[in-house]
Amino acid sequence: MPSYKFTYFPFRGLGEPVRLLFHLADCPFKDERFSFEEWGAVKSKSPMGQLPILGVDGLEIPQSAAILRYLALKFGFAGKTPEDRAWVDAVVDRFKDFFVEFKKFLVAKRGGKSEEEVAKVVSESVVPAMESYFKLLNGLLERSKSGFLIGNSITYADLVVVNNLETLRNFGFLNASEQPKLTALLEKVYSQPGIKEYVSSRTASDF
Ligand SMILES: N[C@@H](CCC(=O)N[C@@H](CS)C(=O)NCC(=O)O)C(=O)O
Numbered sequence: 001m002p003s004y005k006f007t008y009f010p011f012r013g014l015g016e017p018v019r020l021l022f023h024l025a026d027c028p029f030k031d032e033r034f035s036f037e038e039w040g041a042v043k044s045k046s047p048m049g050q051l052p053i054l055g056v057d058g059l060e061i062p063q064s065a066a067i068l069r070y071l072a073l074k075f076g077f078a079g080k081t082p083e084d085r086a087w088v089d090a091v092v093d094r095f096k097d098f099f100v101e102f103k104k105f106l107v108a109k110r111g112g113k114s115e116e117e118v119a120k121v122v123s124e125s126v127v128p129a130m131e132s133y134f135k136l137l138n139g140l141l142e143r144s145k146s147g148f149l150i151g152n153s154i155t156y157a158d159l160v161v162v163n164n165l166e167t168l169r170n171f172g173f174l175n176a177s178e179q180p181k182l183t184a185l186l187e188k189v190y191s192q193p194g195i196k197e198y199v200s201s202r203t204a205s206d207f
Contacts, residue, residue: 004029005055006067009039011205012167014064015052017159020189021068023198024154025075030055065092065160072156084151091149091157094136095164101129102164105171106207130173134182137161141181147188154192162189167207 006022008015010033022029034042034051043049048062054070061067069089072078079085108121137149146152149161165186168174176183190199 001027002057003055005032006030006052007032007034007055008052009034009036010203011207012163013207016163017156018052018054018064018067018071020159020163020195020198021071021075021077021156023194024077024159024192025071026194027075065096068092068156068160077153077155077159079155080151080153084155087150088155088157091136091140092160094133095157095160098129098133099164101125102168109171126173130168134179137185138179138181141185147184149185154189158185158189162186170206 004022004027006015006018006029008018019031022031039051046053046062047060050062052062052064052067054061054067061070069078072088079088102125104121104125105118108118113121140149141147144150148154148158150157162185165174165182169186174182190196
């Protein structure tokens with residue numbers, strides 16, 4: 001088995017789905033978490049100037065979605081058919097579209113903007129983007145026989161979506177009574193062997 005090292009910051013962000021995938025697959029890896037200072041010292045030598053980065057026997061692979069797709073194909077969580085794999089990629093790409101809008105909220109909130117400015121970002125960017133994104137996810141779950149987003153078993157699309165749903169829940173954008181299907185997906189993914197133990201022991205982070 002290759003030696004895996006996964007490097008990201010000490011929060012969930014774009015890195016946590018990869019950590020969840022390693023735990024789901026029960027595959028050992030070095031979970032390296034850089035402070036911003038540690039990252040600053042090595043950023044210029046990194047492949048694309050950003051984290052996360054996956055090390056595989058010394059080879060560095062950047063970009064969260066590329067890392068997830070690479071590992072999920074190896075571990076069997078990328079979708080069982082070519083069509084399912086295409087839809088898994090499509091859902092992750094759709095998440096990225098949503099995240100462009102949602103990130104505006106995180107930047108405003110963490111950048112010390114006033115309550116009014118944050119509220120403007122929420123009403124102009126987050127709420128409209130969330131409506132269409134949630135509509136897609138609910139539609140997939142309505143048609144799903146497995147309770148997962150695509151096909152008959154868990155895929156890395158579920159991990160990406162659920163990690164972000166937790167962030168949305170932490171900031172008050174998701175509640176169980178309004179979004180029962182999305183909440184059920186979150187609970188189903190978090191109850192998977194490997195993930196369940198990891199989630200119950202990890203350090204909580206808002207995002
Ligand atoms: N498209 C990239 C985005 C990566 C990204 O935005 N990384 C941020 C943290 S979430 C980062 O490295 N920030 C520090 C920096 O740019 O120096 C991916 O999905 O991996």
